[in-house]
Amino acid sequence: MATIAVIGGGTMGGGIAQINAMRGFDTILYDVDDETVNRSLQKIQATIRKGVELGKTQPADADSALARLRGAARLADLAPADLSIEAVPEKLDLKRDLFAQLDTILKPHALLATNTSSLSVTALAAATRRPEKVLGLHFFNPPHLMALVEVVRGDSTSQATMDAGVAYTRAIGKTPVVCKDTPAFIVNRVARPFYGEALRLLGENAADVPTIDSLVKTLGFRMGPFELIDLIGLDVNFAVTQSTYNAFFHEPKYRPHPIQQKMVEAGLLGRKTKKGFYEYP
Numbered sequence: 001m002a003t004i005a006v007i008g009g010g011t012m013g014g015g016i017a018q019i020n021a022m023r024g025f026d027t028i029l030y031d032v033d034d035e036t037v038n039r040s041l042q043k044i045q046a047t048i049r050k051g052v053e054l055g056k057t058q059p060a061d062a063d064s065a066l067a068r069l070r071g072a073a074r075l076a077d078l079a080p081a082d083l084s085i086e087a088v089p090e091k092l093d094l095k096r097d098l099f100a101q102l103d104t105i106l107k108p109h110a111l112l113a114t115n116t117s118s119l120s121v122t123a124l125a126a127a128t129r130r131p132e133k134v135l136g137l138h139f140f141n142p143p144h145l146m147a148l149v150e151v152v153r154g155d156s157t158s159q160a161t162m163d164a165g166v167a168y169t170r171a172i173g174k175t176p177v178v179c180k181d182t183p184a185f186i187v188n189r190v191a192r193p194f195y196g197e198a199l200r201l202l203g204e205n206a207a208d209v210p211t212i213d214s215l216v217k218t219l220g221f222r223m224g225p226f227e228l229i230d231l232i233g234l235d236v237n238f239a240v241t242q243s244t245y246n247a248f249f250h251e252p253k254y255r256p257h258p259i260q261q262k263m264v265e266a267g268l269l270g271r272k273t274k275k276g277f278y279e280y281p
């Protein structure tokens with residue numbers, strides 16, 4: 001694999017593009033919104049330069065990483081990619097439509113990966129004529145710091161694709177964990193009650209946001225549930241909870257909370273809008 005296409009330049013796509021460029025892959029970043037591509041490229045540039053200032057990155061490595069990274073104005077510009085990694089919003093129809101388009105654009109040998117947190121890899125694969133070449137590569141936030149990548153085997157994914165996914169994950173310095181295509185895979189399924197119970201406690205006025213977060217951190221967690229939801233994005237976290245709840249036929253333990261719905265509707269999405277459960281002036 002030499003060239004990687006990343007689709008979606010938001011919270012996850014930008015970070016995934018950065019890792020790939022730093023690890024020696026030619027990287028093409030596309031977003032439906034041109035401004036997002038530019039903003040994301042600038043952010044990556046600033047992060048890499050900061051690494052040089054801090055002595056973590058050699059100037060020559062930074063220069064070659066930046067030379068390997070470029071933006072794309074059209075989906076068709078992703079044609080040279082050997083692997084595409086999709087990181088667009090958590091909506092099945094949107095992702096299926098994108099996979100169908102990528103299938104017609106990418107070369108026959110190319111693999112198509114999704115960074116979905118909860119949706120079915122098998123359903124996305126079915127939108128293509130190469131379901132054996134579709135897999136999940138689920139990165140965690142922030143991608144440049146989090147070691148784990150869930151490598152998800154859809155029902156039609158071939159062993160060769162899984163082997164390539166695992167080898168690629170190691171090549172970018174991450175730790176692959178092979179998962180079945182089950183709703184929310186492993187980490188996000190385990191994490192649903194972490195967010196859900198915290199929201200229910202808040203809804204019952206059992207404690208306020210900082211109290212719940214600080215108590216959870218005394219157990220050894222790096223972040224409390226509300227700090228983490230703000231980092232993830234309330235919209236993204238809510239979409240993942242909704243899709244998990246629906247995938248398990250309204251299993252009560254995954255039920256979304258009205259507090260979060262109201263905040264999403266009000267545009268209080270966390271760090272990315274500078275206001276969520278906390279403010280980020």
Ligand SMILES: NC(=O)c1ccc[n+]([C@@H]2O[C@H](COP(=O)([O-])OP(=O)(O)OC[C@H]3O[C@@H](n4cnc5c(N)ncnc54)[C@H](O)[C@@H]3O)[C@@H](O)[C@H]2O)c1
Pocket residue numbers: 007008009010011012013030031032033036086087088089090091094098115116117118138139140141231232233236240
């Ligand atoms: N935020 C997290 O902590 C996190 C962690 C792991 C996985 N994920 C998953 O990654 C995916 C993306 O999440 P995010 O937090 O980066 O979302 P985000 O909202 O920050 O970014 C999504 C980007 O996709 C772009 N987009 C929308 N439609 C598009 C299209 N048709 N083609 C190209 N670009 C399009 C948007 O303009 C936006 O820039 C989701 O599936 C999410 O579940 C998120």
